[in-house]
Amino acid sequence: MHTGSHYKLKEFLLWTRRDIYWLILLATLPTVLYQVFGYTWVAIPWVPVAMIGTAAAFIVGFKNTQTYNRLWEARQIYGGIVNLSRAWGIQVKDFVATDPTATPETRQEIIRQLIYRHIAWLTALRFQLRESRSWENLSQPHNLEYARFYRIPEKESTLNDELKPFLTEAEQAYVLGKKNRATHLIALQSAQLRELADQGQLDNFRFIQLELLLKECYDQQGKCERIKNFPYPRQFSSINLFFIRLLVILLPFGMLNEFTKLGEAFVWLTIPFSVIVSWVFNSMERVGESTENPFEGGANDVPISALSRTIEIDLREMLDETNLPPALQPINNILM
Numbered sequence: 001m002h003t004g005s006h007y008k009l010k011e012f013l014l015w016t017r018r019d020i021y022w023l024i025l026l027a028t029l030p031t032v033l034y035q036v037f038g039y040t041w042v043a044i045p046w047v048p049v050a051m052i053g054t055a056a057a058f059i060v061g062f063k064n065t066q067t068y069n070r071l072w073e074a075r076q077i078y079g080g081i082v083n084l085s086r087a088w089g090i091q092v093k094d095f096v097a098t099d100p101t102a103t104p105e106t107r108q109e110i111i112r113q114l115i116y117r118h119i120a121w122l123t124a125l126r127f128q129l130r131e132s133r134s135w136e137n138l139s140q141p142h143n144l145e146y147a148r149f150y151r152i153p154e155k156e157s158t159l160n161d162e163l164k165p166f167l168t169e170a171e172q173a174y175v176l177g178k179k180n181r182a183t184h185l186i187a188l189q190s191a192q193l194r195e196l197a198d199q200g201q202l203d204n205f206r207f208i209q210l211e212l213l214l215k216e217c218y219d220q221q222g223k224c225e226r227i228k229n230f231p232y233p234r235q236f237s238s239i240n241l242f243f244i245r246l247l248v249i250l251l252p253f254g255m256l257n258e259f260t261k262l263g264e265a266f267v268w269l270t271i272p273f274s275v276i277v278s279w280v281f282n283s284m285e286r287v288g289e290s291t292e293n294p295f296e297g298g299a300n301d302v303p304i305s306a307l308s309r310t311i312e313i314d315l316r317e318m319l320d321e322t323n324l325p326p327a328l329q330p331i332n333n334i335l336m
Contacts, residue, residue: 001303004333012283015146019282020275027252027274034256035267042253049247049254053281056243060284063240067232067291074294074302077223081122084216085311088118089318091213095206096196108319110196115315117189120166121217122308123159124181129224129295129304130154135231136296137289143298150334152297153305186217224295232292244285248278297336303328305336 013020033039092114096107130152137143159181163172171188178184190211197207231237252274259266259273294302306328313324328335 001301001335002299002333003330003335011146015142016279016283016286018142019286020279023248023275023278023282024271026249027271027278030252030256031267031270035264043256043260044250044253046254046258049250052243052247052250056240056247056281059236059240059243060281060288063232063236064284064288064291066236067288070227070232071291071294071300071302074224074227077220077227078302078304078307081217081220082307082311084213084220085118085122086314088210088213088217089115089315091206091210093318095202095210097201097203110192110201112319114189114192115319116166117171117185117192119312119315120163120175121182121185121189122311123162123166124175124185125221125224126304126308127154127159127162128180128182129228130297132296133228133231133293135234136293138293138296138298142286143290146299147297149332150299150336151331152336153328155297182221183218186214186221190214228293228295237289237292240285240288244281247281251278299334301336303335 030042033042092111096111096114132139138147160172160176163175167175175181175184175188193202193207193210193214196202197204202210252270255270255274256267259269262269290298290300294300295304309325309328313327316324
């Protein structure tokens with residue numbers, strides 16, 4: 001997520017510079033053929049180019065609206081995770097009773113286990129959401145190049161290391177042996193709640209309330225997985241790409257006659273103006289593309305790492321801990 005007022009123009013140009021090189025080449029080739037070699041037949045009427053541009057503008061606008069909706073839905077889902085995590089912490093702290101024969105330290109340890117295991121669930125979930133999918137765009141050269149300006153915490157550490165502070169060795173070994181680690185962490189939470197209820201440390205009402213929160217965790221996790229595992233429909237993404245590429249190829253051919261009307265020397269203006277118009281359309285397509293997958297680790301993603309760290313700090317403060325990790329800060333205005 002970009003935390004500044006806006007992207008700077010030089011950042012946008014750096015991000016799209018590979019496209020700009022091709023746009024210059026596409027604009028220069030027909031102009032040279034027309035003006036230098038006298039192949040005036042390469043010029044085409046402006047009307048069909050304008051019609052294709054209109055269609056491209058509609059489809060680009062449609063895609064960008066839908067990809068923004070995916071991003072905003074993902075942010076709402078993670079906002080729900082923030083809220084239910086705080087609810088989990090306060091209810092665990094207040095609901096769990098204690099065996100009259102047990103010490104206060106025993107009760108505190110049970111509460112710590114339930115809260116730490118929830119932090120482990122957040123950790124496993126964010127690592128799962130950062131896994132690559134074949135349709136995602138982070139591996140494309142222009143995104144890889146821009147990724148040098150920020151850091152993705154999940155790419156710099158392992159789930160094994162991140163889980164160590166929050167789980168016992170037995171729990172960690174059990175969870176890492178599963179494919180969907182987050183799912184089984186919630187199952188471990190439920191198993192401990194059932195054990196506490198059997199021991200009389202949770203009455204039926206409080207047991208049900210905490211189980212409902214676990215169900216809500218599953219609901220929010222499932223919503224994240226739906227966005228992660230179901231891409232923006234490929235047919236819409238493909239037609240958007242085809243229309244934009246067709247437009248940027250035909251654009252200089254259509255501009256030749258228009259600038260010729262101003263005078264022979266003005267034909268060379270086809271190159272800069274074609275590049276500018278093509279860059280506008282191509283950049284809009286790039287923006288939509290970068291918003292398609294809000295969990296992949298791109299600069300415009302939902303900052304799930306920072307949100308998870310915020311939740312961790314809140315929950316550990318509920319345990320009255322003081323040795324807390326710092327909140328994640330933006331790097332070059334990019335917050336992960």
